[in-house]
Structure formats: C-alpha cells, structure tokens
Amino acid sequence: MEHDADVAIVGCGPVGVMAALRCSQRGLRVIALDNETEVYPLPRAIGMDDEIQDLFARAGLIESLRDHSTPGRGGDFVDASGERVVGVDVSPDFVGVLGHPPMIMFDQPSVETFLRDAAVDAGVDLRLGVRATGLVANDLGVTLELDDGTSLRSRWLIGADGAKSTVRDLIGVDLIDQEFDQNWLVVDTTLLDPGLALPPLARQHCDPKRVVTFVPGHETRRRWEFQLKPDETRDQALEPGFLDALLADWGRPDQLQIDRVAAYRFHGVVADRFSSGPIFLAGDAAHQMPPFNGQGMCSGMRDAENLAWKLAAVAHGSAGPQLLDSYDEERRPHAAQQVAQSVDAGKLIDAIAHDGERALESGYGRRKFPRLEHGVVESGDHRLIGLPLPAPVDGSFTIGTSWTVLTGPGATTELPELWTALGAAAHPIAASAFGDTFDPTTTVIVRPDRIVAAVTTDMSATTSRLAPLIVGESRVEY
C-alpha cells in the first residue's frame, strides 16, 4: 500500500494538533484533518500543569505559551461561611521541579491557534472542513474515507476527534463509565471592574445550598461553574434569569461581562482499549473527566507525546513495532487514574459541603498523582520512575527529543550498545545536579517524552530488560 502520510490524524483540537506537531517535528509525514474550518472559539480548558508546559517548551513554544497565560495562584476548598477547609497558595513567581509554574491559567483558543500555526510551519498538512466518515484497516495501514468523497491512506491513524469520536465508533471501542454524572452550568466572564473583590486562586465553594467552583483565568477572564440540583435541568439552567440570580452573589452586570454560558454533563469515562492495530485513540476520544483538577486536555497531551515518539521510533527503524503496544499499556491505566482523581475531587466538594472538615477523612483527594507503572519503564522502586525528570538544579543540560542517559559521578560511563543505536544523548552529571534525588552511583535512563524509564546501578541488566520492549525480541543483541 502506498501511503499519503505516515500518520493521519482525525481531529484538530488541542490534542490532535499537538500529536501532529510532535510527529512532524520528529520527521514523520502527517495529514491532520478537522470537519470545522476554525479553532473552536470558546475556552473549555483553562488550566495547564507543568508537565504539559514542558511539552510546549520541548516543542519550541514556551514563549508563545507564556504570552497567553498567567501563573495559577493555587486552589482551596472553603465551607459555606468561606472558611478554608483545605488548600494551597502558590506565589506568582514560584516554579516547580520541572522549571515551570505548577499550573498556568491559559486562553484555549489563542493557544490552539498558535499550536496550529506551529504545526503547519513544521510541515503538517492541515486539512480543514473535511469530516472522516469511514475507515478500513489492515496490516499495511489505514484507508480513511472522507465526506468530500475522497480517501487517504496512512501507515497509522490517530483518532483525536473528541468526546463523540467517529474513529472510536468505527473501531468498536466502548467507553467504561467511572460512575460520576453531574450537571453543571459553566460561565465565562470578563472582569470589567478591577476593584471587584474575587479570590486570587481557584476556589471550591462547598456550600450545601449550591456548590460553586470559581477559577481566575488569564488576564481579565473569570470562570464560574455552578452545580445544578437534581431537579434542575440543563435547559432550565440556560433560561434567561437563572444565571443572573447565581452571579448576583459575586458581582453586578457592570462589573462582569458574560462571554458565554454552557451547560455540561460532567462525567468520567475511559475507553476499553486505546488502540486497535494501526489505529490509536487520544484525548477526549479515549477518556473524559470532570474538570475539577484541570487534567482533561493535559491527559490528552500526554497521549499525544507518548504516541509521537513511539511512532517516529518505529518509522525510523530504531524501534520494533511492538513498541506501539505499550501505548495502551501505559496510557490507559494512567488516564484512568486521572479520571478517578478528578471524580474524587468532585466527590470531595460534595462531601465537604455536607460534612465540613470531617469530609477530609473520607479518603477522597488522597490519591497520588499517577505515574507510568506499565510499559517501557523498569519496575524499580525509585520514586521518579514513570514520572517526568525534574530539571537539573545546575542547569547542566536540557532534554532533547531522543533518549537521554545520565551517569552519576560514581556510575560507569560505558553504555551498552543499545543506547548508542537509539541515538541516546549521554550526560555525566554532578552529584548535586538533582539535589539528593539520585544516588551518585546510579544511571538514569530518560525516555524521549522525558519520563524516567529506569534508575539503575546495573545498566547491563536494565538494558536487557528494556531492549526487548524497545527494539523487539528478534532484534535484541545488546
């Protein structure tokens, strides 16, 4: 089969475009298509964590991102009287271990716009106003049928076509419900009166009369999310007068300009498979979660980067095709944990509204931020395995697009041949490069997506374990 592209991507939302950009930056031929002709004009995602900011940095887009975002100031849960039950304050100039603010508040349409421009500049063939309607897949690749009567052929296909994914339906993947289902009214406003007293941080108002989320966005943007009661329908919530009564507690019409109002069903679902042969699901097509932790798009961006480096490695022949099996093994449990964490956050808001501080004993909100526990990572017990590598405190190196091997001062600098064959960048590091995070006798293996794959004192054994996963059993000679 002759391919029109290495990768075809259905859906040019933030996840599809990030996948397109990162595949193209790694030398793949990419066609990305969307049935809409313009970026969706209204913001949905508003918060972005530091791991995804770092992805923008690695893609060469950190300056643009900074131009369209504001560092987040933390978040808290308060009771009906406004007393803080639990929370964290973050100063505007604080940067976390990855070298970025832990969370930024950003403007989704502007970010999607510069992301699309960057994808086109990187060589992505962006086709707008065309809908994918059907597909046929076999060992040779995928033929995608389009609503303009044409078709295109690619070696792989990514379905990043959102919550109502056509690709997901066409390959017969089901969504598993994570048992959270609530109706909320989301209101985006522009602050007209800088003197209006609003919290500087994201706040969950756990008031039994009505639970409300407030999020201060980029520049003058302010968002409220009002939980609807069981007897209030989404249609009722959109009727004139309903919102005015809710917003009146926060500000007058001359202080807040309403930009958009939307009623959402917040729920948690995870696809039962993230891949089927040469087809992969990413972003909302694969998982959806309530927005309380700001992780829906961020999880999708993790999918995008996870796929991009693996597809490129297989296309360029440095990895075997079995590497692509690790996409589902890695991303599905990780995304499922983030859905569970976001569902927990929603349950914690309700629990605090009803039980106050006692709700903190409920266990909601105690889950740790997930790490990759399966796939191309060692099952060692170092706390950073499966998580992004922190930035070195001495700034001695930056992570590129290939594998990175960091050798501590007491570790052997002789690397097994596999790492040279993979084009790994080798950096000797000072004992203090990461504070006391790593024992100086260890070697740290970092994947092309910045995830720590191994922290080891026995490179030979670790290489033997990782090589079959990367290059395949038949090619293991390392």
Ligand SMILES: Cc1cc2nc3c(=O)[nH]c(=O)nc-3n(C[C@H](O)[C@H](O)[C@H](O)COP(=O)(O)OP(=O)(O)OC[C@H]3O[C@@H](n4cnc5c(N)ncnc54)[C@H](O)[C@@H]3O)c2cc1C
């Ligand atoms: C109120 C709210 C707040 C949120 N807050 C946050 C937050 O703070 N942080 C965060 O990380 N996430 C947040 N999210 C989640 C985030 O908005 C989504 O996870 C993200 O936008 C999904 O991106 P996507 O690219 O996967 O899908 P989408 O943005 O839905 O893009 C899918 C694209 O596919 C196209 N398409 C669909 N079908 C076809 C077809 N057959 N052929 C061609 N094109 C097709 C569509 O036109 C669309 O452009 C929030 C969501 C909501 C609703």
